[in-house]
Amino acid sequence: MRGAPRPRAPLVTETNCRHSRDANKALRVVLKSMSAETTTALREAGNEAYLSHSYLTAHEQWSKAIANDRTDAKAYSNRSMLRLSVFSDVDGAFEDAQAAVHADPLFVRGYERLEAAMRCFHGHGSVHAVYENGMKDTFGKTLQEENEEVE
Numbered sequence: 001m002r003g004a005p006r007p008r009a010p011l012v013t014e015t016n017c018r019h020s021r022d023a024n025k026a027l028r029v030v031l032k033s034m035s036a037e038t039t040t041a042l043r044e045a046g047n048e049a050y051l052s053h054s055y056l057t058a059h060e061q062w063s064k065a066i067a068n069d070r071t072d073a074k075a076y077s078n079r080s081m082l083r084l085s086v087f088s089d090v091d092g093a094f095e096d097a098q099a100a101v102h103a104d105p106l107f108v109r110g111y112e113r114l115e116a117a118m119r120c121f122h123g124h125g126s127v128h129a130v131y132e133n134g135m136k137d138t139f140g141k142t143l144q145e146e147n148e149e150v151e
Contacts, residue, residue: 073104
């Protein structure tokens with residue numbers, strides 16, 4: 001005895017594909033929005049933990065925010081500051097500062113964190129050099145070239 005006939009798969013048509021693509025696109029937008037809200041909540045939880053002197057919790061929350069969104073320059077910057085000032089982890093602070101600058105070249109605090117970490121490497125590095133490199137990478141001009149253009 002045979003069971004009930006199995007339903008046939010619907011035919012794939014151009015209309016079905018277009019609706020499917022639209023639905024997938026809408027789902028990606030919703031998920032990205034939820035991800036951004038989660039990242040912000042995690043980063044803010046880290047900020048609160050830091051202010052409460054719960055440094056390990058702050059590190060954990062910022063790390064989760066970064067894992068959730070690898071482009072969150074603020075979370076990288078915060079974790080860089082924590083690693084340098086509390087844990088004396090110069091290498092980790094330097095890596096996080098570089099990631100912050102890479103994630104958002106216009107986020108000035110990332111350059112400040114990078115400069116602070118560079119100073120810990122045998123006192124090398126200067127604010128001017130870090131900002132100069134940032135200007136060159138971001139705008140294609142050095143500070144001197146920009147100043148000459150203004151004059």
